Amino acid sequence: MGWFWNSFQGLPLSPREIEQLVDILKDRQSAFRKGHYSLIWLPSKLGQYDAKEGYHLLANQMENYDLGIPQKLFWSNKLIAKAGVFAWLATRRKILTTDKFRRMGSQGPSRCILCKAQEESVDHLLLNCSFTAKCWRWLCAKLGWITTLPNDIVSLFQGWPISPHNGILSSLWGVNTSCLVWEVWKERNRRIFWNKARKLGSVLNSLEVSIVENINNMLALDLSVGKKNLTDSDDRIRSGWPGIKIPSFLGGIGDK
């Protein structure tokens, strides 16, 4: 089918993890069977490949491999791919923070560029840093969620509330964790590689824009998502996330 499995070699994954990814995708490939005159896709009753079914199949298969973290936090089609992949790598501690460079023998500074107070590690940078902690507090407040956050990023993703249903509020909860860690990582890189620092307010603005864009793109593609779940959560979305364009047939501002 034209797949080149060895292309995974460039990812910062262990041989075992590469093996797991290849297994998952091989299963997906073997789901195709050649008929007399055409290819059919077995998981579908009609025999035709469907992206939504394909996504669910893949997500279900990956569930077994991923630390008990709900896979929709990474692989949702409502989320930009870079943010999801980055968050997935972060929960596997596969991103190159400076503590790793030190362990590899680097003599350079390992202080976190955001707070300039502690060593940069995955958990520090993406969760416990005083700068990042303010981002998480902002996000929880926007969601109306009062909670104590854990000390490590894996526990945070494991315990993040998600809904099995489709809907605007559910999608909002589903995309925001990956968007947040991705935004913090971009700010970290901006400071290290471009020597440019944005203030917290500016980073939070970007984060909100990014989350809202994901949801609006979803609504533009599939208005039925809005129909399913816009009841008691309407006011929370309207007041907390004014950028989300709720379709006008739901009493929203989308088409006005």
Ligand SMILES: [Zn+2]
């Ligand atoms: Zn820090």
